Amino acid sequence: MAPEHQDNTYTYRGRSLEELVPRIRQELGDDAVIVSRRETTSGGVGGFFAKREIEVEVRPGAAFVPPQMPEEPGVAAAFAQQLADAQERARPATSPEIDALPGSADVTVDDLFPTPPPAASQNLAALFNAGLAPAAEPEPEPVAAEPEPAPAPVAPEPELEREPEVLDDDEWEEIYGDEEDDDEVVAPEEPVAEEQPTGMFDYLGVAPEAIAEEPAAAWDPPVVPEPEPEPVVPEPEPEPIALAEPVAAVISPAPAPVHGLPPAAIVAAERLVARGLRQGLAEAIADEAIAGLAPLLPASDPKDLVTDALARRIPMHPLRRGPGVVGFVGPGGAGKTRCVARLAAAHARHGVLAVTVVALRSPDGGAELRRLLAPYGVALHAIESGAEGAGLLAELRSTGLVIVDTPGVSPRSTGELRALGTELDSLAPDELHLAVPATIGPAAAQELVSGVRELGVGALVLTHTDETEMLGTVIGLAIDSGLPLSYLARGQAVEAGLKPANATELARDLVP
Known part of the structure; x- marks a missing residue:
């Protein structure tokens, strides 16, 4: 850091330009010019722990007057020694700014000058603008800084002893009041002004820095502990669920009540369920009535709205209007034979088409049908196979209405269903109606439709309607399967025992 004089230039060494610029201006003048700079290292062992420094050469300004060395040899040597000692003590290894920093034992050069002051930066730029343009500085590799030994502590000068000042009573009372105490009071000592440097320091313009009492310890980088992995919390095992009800109740829970509906709509939905309609279907119909119809018919009774919504859901089969072949199938005892007789009798008495029954x-060879049709003069043809009746139907189907009665078939008998399907293919009916008794259960109804649907069934006939009020099973079957209802049959009488299905009347029967 001490300046060296070479060829009318002065060399300064330090840890940063910000540190050297104030000294250069103070010692060589404000118009001094930095002509070169370079980075050097000092100290260390084998290239390690070396201290990085900056060395600059400065040409003094025009107003600079170099100090004159005394002519006497002894005085010149003492002057040189004092100059070297002064420069050594001026090194900023320890200074009031360093001691004021927290943890001064770990202070580095970067801590001393985190941000260059604006004045120093401007002065530095002015120096370089006046001199040579500095070359780009390569980024040096980080070198561990060697702790700089602190100079030996200097014993403080002994303070001058002062005699205690004695105050009389009047002065005591004037200063401290009326309190009674010892007469003699020692006044607080005035701080003794430190002696300012004279001689060499005044000439050089360098103020001596404070000397640290203890050497700065070597800086060790803080050890950052590795983050501990977060503990893995095992997921709790699900607790076994105790069944508060019997197993049968858990497997087939009772249907939940309908919520968010007017009481009248809830009552209507409950009546649908009581008449055999499926719980989920009844709730959907009630919800559709309140959510879809009520806004358009706000003055209507919720019960009437539910009835209307149900009627809109029931599919209806169009009635036959011209010549063709109509067949009836179903299990034994379903009432299909009486349906054939009733439809033939109605067209024979009130229709415009000629009617034939096959x-x-x-x-029994058609004996029962012949008995039922005798009062109405309907022709009957008994055949044993579809191939036998194919030629007969070819002549009749274009001129009148042909109604075909088939043998009873079980939906579980694959052989019977296959044989009946082959014969129906030969007869090629235009319409095929499935007779379903109103007394059938939901599971049996689904099984019946699934078994005979491959025969080409296109409509449902609801029979035995006079034997039960649980019409909701077959109505729900029509809604779920998409097979429309064509006729309703009741009682044993031939006349007035068959009528076309009407969705509104069926809905009203389910919601009394």
């Missing part, structure tokens, strides 16, 4: 493989 009995396919009838167990």
